[in-house]
Amino acid sequence: MSKGSVKFESPVYICASASVVGKKESEGPLGDLFDRVEEDDLVGGKTWEEAEENLQKKAVEVLLDKAGVSPEDIDVMYAGDLLAQSMASNFGLSSFGIPFYGLYGACSTCGESLGLGSMAILAGLVKRVVCVTSSHFASAEKEFRYPLEYGNQRPLSASWTVTGSGAFLLSGEAASPRARITGLTIGQIVDSGIKDSMNMGACMAPAVASTLERHFRDFDVEPEAYDRIITGDLGKVGQQILFDLMQEKGYDITSQHMDCGIEIFDGEKQDTHAGGSGCGCCAVTLSAYILRQIESGLWKKVLFIPTGALLSKVSFNEGNTVPGIAQAVVIEQP
Amino acid sequence: MSKGSVKFESPVYICASASVVGKKESEGPLGDLFDRVEEDDLVGGKTWEEAEENLQKKAVEVLLDKAGVSPEDIDVMYAGDLLAQSMASNFGLSSFGIPFYGLYGACSTCGESLGLGSMAILAGLVKRVVCVTSSHFASAEKEFRYPLEYGNQRPLSASWTVTGSGAFLLSGEAASPRARITGLTIGQIVDSGIKDSMNMGACMAPAVASTLERHFRDFDVEPEAYDRIITGDLGKVGQQILFDLMQEKGYDITSQHMDCGIEIFDGEKQDTHAGGSGCGCCAVTLSAYILRQIESGLWKKVLFIPTGALLSKVSFNEGNTVPGIAQAVVIEQP
Numbered sequence: 001m002s003k004g005s006v007k008f009e010s011p012v013y014i015c016a017s018a019s020v021v022g023k024k025e026s027e028g029p030l031g032d033l034f035d036r037v038e039e040d041d042l043v044g045g046k047t048w049e050e051a052e053e054n055l056q057k058k059a060v061e062v063l064l065d066k067a068g069v070s071p072e073d074i075d076v077m078y079a080g081d082l083l084a085q086s087m088a089s090n091f092g093l094s095s096f097g098i099p100f101y102g103l104y105g106a107c108s109t110c111g112e113s114l115g116l117g118s119m120a121i122l123a124g125l126v127k128r129v130v131c132v133t134s135s136h137f138a139s140a141e142k143e144f145r146y147p148l149e150y151g152n153q154r155p156l157s158a159s160w161t162v163t164g165s166g167a168f169l170l171s172g173e174a175a176s177p178r179a180r181i182t183g184l185t186i187g188q189i190v191d192s193g194i195k196d197s198m199n200m201g202a203c204m205a206p207a208v209a210s211t212l213e214r215h216f217r218d219f220d221v222e223p224e225a226y227d228r229i230i231t232g233d234l235g236k237v238g239q240q241i242l243f244d245l246m247q248e249k250g251y252d253i254t255s256q257h258m259d260c261g262i263e264i265f266d267g268e269k270q271d272t273h274a275g276g277s278g279c280g281c282c283a284v285t286l287s288a289y290i291l292r293q294i295e296s297g298l299w300k301k302v303l304f305i306p307t308g309a310l311l312s313k314v315s316f317n318e319g320n321t322v323p324g325i326a327q328a329v330v331i332e333q334p
Numbered sequence: 335m336s337k338g339s340v341k342f343e344s345p346v347y348i349c350a351s352a353s354v355v356g357k358k359e360s361e362g363p364l365g366d367l368f369d370r371v372e373e374d375d376l377v378g379g380k381t382w383e384e385a386e387e388n389l390q391k392k393a394v395e396v397l398l399d400k401a402g403v404s405p406e407d408i409d410v411m412y413a414g415d416l417l418a419q420s421m422a423s424n425f426g427l428s429s430f431g432i433p434f435y436g437l438y439g440a441c442s443t444c445g446e447s448l449g450l451g452s453m454a455i456l457a458g459l460v461k462r463v464v465c466v467t468s469s470h471f472a473s474a475e476k477e478f479r480y481p482l483e484y485g486n487q488r489p490l491s492a493s494w495t496v497t498g499s500g501a502f503l504l505s506g507e508a509a510s511p512r513a514r515i516t517g518l519t520i521g522q523i524v525d526s527g528i529k530d531s532m533n534m535g536a537c538m539a540p541a542v543a544s545t546l547e548r549h550f551r552d553f554d555v556e557p558e559a560y561d562r563i564i565t566g567d568l569g570k571v572g573q574q575i576l577f578d579l580m581q582e583k584g585y586d587i588t589s590q591h592m593d594c595g596i597e598i599f600d601g602e603k604q605d606t607h608a609g610g611s612g613c614g615c616c617a618v619t620l621s622a623y624i625l626r627q628i629e630s631g632l633w634k635k636v637l638f639i640p641t642g643a644l645l646s647k648v649s650f651n652e653g654n655t656v657p658g659i660a661q662a663v664v665i666e667q668p
Contacts, residue, residue, distance in 0.1 A: 003409040004433030006459040047652050057558030060559075074338040077518055084477075085646035086438045094657050099338030099520035101446055102659075104420045112435055116450055125340040142418060186410055186433035189424060264601035310434040312419035318381050323428050325436075 004186040005124040005218030012118040013177035013334055015128075015169045018056055018063035021165030022137070025276075025284070026263045033288035034164075035062050041138065041163070042119035051081060051234050052136035052165075055280070056081070060096060060132055061166035061294035067169050071096040074169075080109035080119050081279055082133045082161075083143055084312070087133050098130065106308030107132045108187060108202075110166065110283040111327030114304075115184045117170045121258035127171060134165035135278025143314055144197065157199035157237045159261060159277035160270075166283025174334070179294045183330040185215035189310065197316050201238020201261075201274055207324030208234065208307055209245035213304065215328050216251065223253045227299035230290060231326070232282035232306035233261035235251030235274030260285035282306045286331075294333055301332040337439055339552030346452040347463075347511035347668055349503045350400035351621035352397035354389055356471070357612075359618070361597045367622035368498075369396050374504055375472065375497070382416060386470035386499075387426030388654075389614070390415070393499035394430060400501045405430040408503075409460035415468045416444035417477055422426065422468050432464065440642030441640040442616040443467045443569050444500065444522060444523075445661030449518045451504045459561050461607070468487075468499035469612025473500030478647055480566045483569060491533035491571045493595060494504050494604075495526050500617025508668070509605060517664040519549040523644065531559035534643040535572020535595075535608055539624040541658030542568065542641055543579035550585065551636065557587045561633035565660070566616035566640035567595035569608030594619035616640045620665075628667055 019034045035195040037059060042053040056079065077096070079101040081088035082104035089102055113131035120126045138148055139160035146152040170181070190207040197203075208231055212325040216222065223229060236243060239259050244252050257317060261275030286304060293299045306329075311322040353368045360371040370392060377388040390413065398404060411430070414437035415422035423436055439446040454460045462515035472482055474495035480486040504515070524541040531537075542565055546631060550556065568576055573593050580587050594616040595609030620638060627633045640663075645656040 003406070003460075009458075036532050049648060049652065072337070080438065082419070083646070084645065084648060085416075085440065087644075087646050087649050090644040090657060090659075091649065091654065094523035100523050101450065101520065102435045102661065106419065116453075118434065119450075119454050119457045122459065123453045124343075125453060125456065126337075141588050186435065188431050189434050191428050193467045230371065248465060272592065310419065310421075310424040312417070312421050314383060314418060315421050315425065320425065322425060325424075325434065334439035 005214060008122060008184045010122055011195050013123050013145055013171055013174040014179045014183040015171050015174040015177050016063060016067035016290055018059050018066055018167045019284035019287040020062060020165050021284055023262060024275045025042045025162055025164055027210045028270060030264055030289050032213040033315050034284060042122045048136060048139035048142055049087055052081060052088035052134055054087055055136060055165040056132055056134045058091035060130060060166040063167040063169055071098050072195040074128050074130050075128045076120060078103055078113040079132045082140055090212040105325060106310050107277060108278045108308030108316060108325050108327045109281050109330050110122045110139040114194045114329050115180060115327060118181050121170060121172045129170040130167060131163060132167040133279040135280035136163045137161045137196045140278060153272055155198050156273050159200055159233060159235045159274045160272035162264060162276040162278035162281035164284040166280060166287040174277035178334040181329060182332055185218060185328040187325040187327045189325050193321050195321050197311055197322060198253050199237060201235040202241055204244060204307040205234055205238045205241035206325035208242050208305055208326040211250050211305060211328050223241055223256050225253055225257050226290050226301055226303045228258045228302040229253050229256040230302055230304050233277035234259045234307060235261045237274050246286050280309040290326050303328045306332050336544045339548060341517040341540050342456060344456055345506055346515040347454050347504050347505055347508040349508040349511050351403035351625055352393050352400055353621040354396060354499050354512050355618055359496055359498055359598060362604060364598055364623050368618060372566040382423055382470060382476055385424035386415060386468055389470060389499040390426035390468045392465055393465060395504055395594050397501040398431035398577045404595060405432050407433045408462050408464050410454060411465045412437055412447040414438055416474055422622045439659060440644050442640040442642030443610060444609040444660045444661050445542055445640035448515060449661060452515050455504060455506045463504040464501060466499060466501040467613040467617045469495050469498045469614035471495045475614060486668050488607055489532050490607050493534055493567060493608045494606035495612040496598060496610040496615035498614035498618040500621040506518045511668040512625045513665050515663060516666055516667040519545050519662040521545050521659040522659045523552045523657050523659050525655050529600060529643055529655050531569060531656060532623045534611060535569040536575055537643045537656040538641040538658035539568055539575035539579060542576050542639055542660040545639060545660040545662050547583050557585055557590050559635045560590050560635055562592045562636045563587050563590040564636055564638050565593045567611035568593045568641060570662035571594045571608050581653045638665050640664045
């Protein structure tokens with residue numbers, strides 16, 4: 001196995017999961033599948049940051065409730081979000097008192113958390129791990145782009161940050177697991193020189209292509225090995241670029257590819273342009289939709305690849321590129 | 335073993351390490367011990383962010399050079415810094431092409447990276463791991479406080495962000511390791527309600543006390559089990575608070591305690607007030623000083639506890655508290 005790709009010899013199960021989303025997400029194609037819908041954009045908070053903190057907190061509460069465990073039963077938590085200094089996680093999750101590792105992988109963080117959580121279990125060091133990530137449309141616009149009040153126009157290549165948080169309980173033992181994680185291809189930072197923060201699909205597609213090519217080679221598989229190859233939030237523009245890049249590398253993934261950002265909104269009706277994005281996008285889609293498809297037997301094995309665009313408002317304003325990263329996680333029937 | 339504390343059954347070695355610091359750090363008490371000194375505050379960059387990116391890049395270059403390995407020999411890299419969206423790591427390390435996990439634990443990130451890197455090795459999934467963290471005085475002031483040009487006054491409780499980056503090579507096998515990591519107590523987020531970003535020692539001390547108390551209980555040891563109990567960047571004010579908090583819990587750690595922030599500068603001569611701080615502070619001190627003391631046999635076993643203050647300029651401006659986190663790593667002679 002080449003560096004960065006690992007196959008798991010022992011079981012790591014996704015025992016339970018939870019999804020909490022905003023109103024707009026509940027009106028999209030997956031709307032009926034989410035565990036909880038917050039009708040209030042501020043999720044009971046006074047600021048957009050507090051809104052996102054509350055999303056993470058509620059996602060973990062729903063998760064623990066669904067799994068029938070208490071915070072004391074959790075050994076360690078891996079969490080992250082898009083805000084500067086990961087404020088949604090640090091403030092949203094402090095009250096649980098669970099040993100904590102904070103992550104930053106932009107919108108790839110859900111994949112990163114599942115990978116790192118799996119490693120802790122495989123090392124035999126912990127029994128139960130919680131992974132949680134989030135994003136919020138308004139906190140992300142404030143963090144990266146313009147104040148909402150400014151009412152800026154959005155090009156068709158722009159994505160719409162999902163308001164939502166997804167949480168997962170991992171364990172090496174489970175009576176009735178939802179799915180099993182069996183391998184990883186860890187992402188590399190890929191900088192293809194693109195600077196357009198209104199076209200993050202284009203920024204991230206080369207990173208996905210890099211991770212996918214390494215994955216196919218390291219695991220010695222073809223795209224057909226998977227019922228779905230699922231990216232986080234490439235959107236429609238990024239998807240097409242990914243198809244082209246993979247074609248150049250000799251792979252046709254058009255039959256297997258699915259993008260959480262494309263699935264979560266009805267782009268035409270909901271005016272979301274290229275699609276949904278954010279740490280929360282693939283997390284709630286994994287919890288509400290992908291795991292259900294695996295449980296129902298419709299999909300036996302998927303490659304889940306959360307994708308991140310590595311920019312800050314400072315790096316953007318200083319004229320830097322937007323590198324991408326893509327963390328691949330093999331998820332299959334238990 | 336209680337949740338959050340883990341003892342390692344198999345070896346995890348610190349095989350090599352590197353430290354790169356700025357001019358002021360080279361003039362401090364540990365000045366002669368660092369691998370490389372950057373006389374230019376901008377480290378060859380055009381912005382403060384680029385300066386910090388270059389610090390991380392150089393730290394990894396020095397590490398790989400000292401260890402006699404190439405980027406292709408590294409399976410995965412764990413990295414983080416204090417900037418929004420971890421820009422120093424994401425831009426500074428992209429050229430290595432090493433599979434990458436980004437972390438955010440404020441100034442505790444060095445401990446977090448050593449913990450997560452150890453877990454990957456113990457899981458048997460990877461052979462060689464690089465952990466790297468950094469901070470830069472000017473990029474941190476810009477990120478969290480005032481523009482340098484403003485020339486704000488600093489209270490005596492304020493700390494001085496260290497300009498530096500420390501990098502470590504971990505492996506399960508080593509011909510002549512520098513030290514061995516044998517256990518962790520993973521930090522919890524502790525919010526004691528303090529809001530003063532000019533007194534981060536006070537914000538972080540309760541988190542250290544929490545981690546330390548759990549560590550002593552879970553490992554069933556007393557402070558005397560360690561030659562040194564080494565916090566990251568509590569500074570002089572935070573140190574006194576920690577002593578008081580531990581006294582209340584029934585532990586006297588005054589004989590064993592050392593703080594990297596206090597060691598790295600001569601507070602009187604260098605006008606650094608409470609002491610040094612930042613992700614780079616404990617990382618370069620571990621590399622240049624602590625590991626040397628262990629190698630020389632002066633110290634057999636230390637508890638290394640990088641400490642983080644979880645704030646952003648947004649959380650501060652919105653009137654939030656500054657929670658703390660402290661990640662404990664047991665480091666001993668190989």
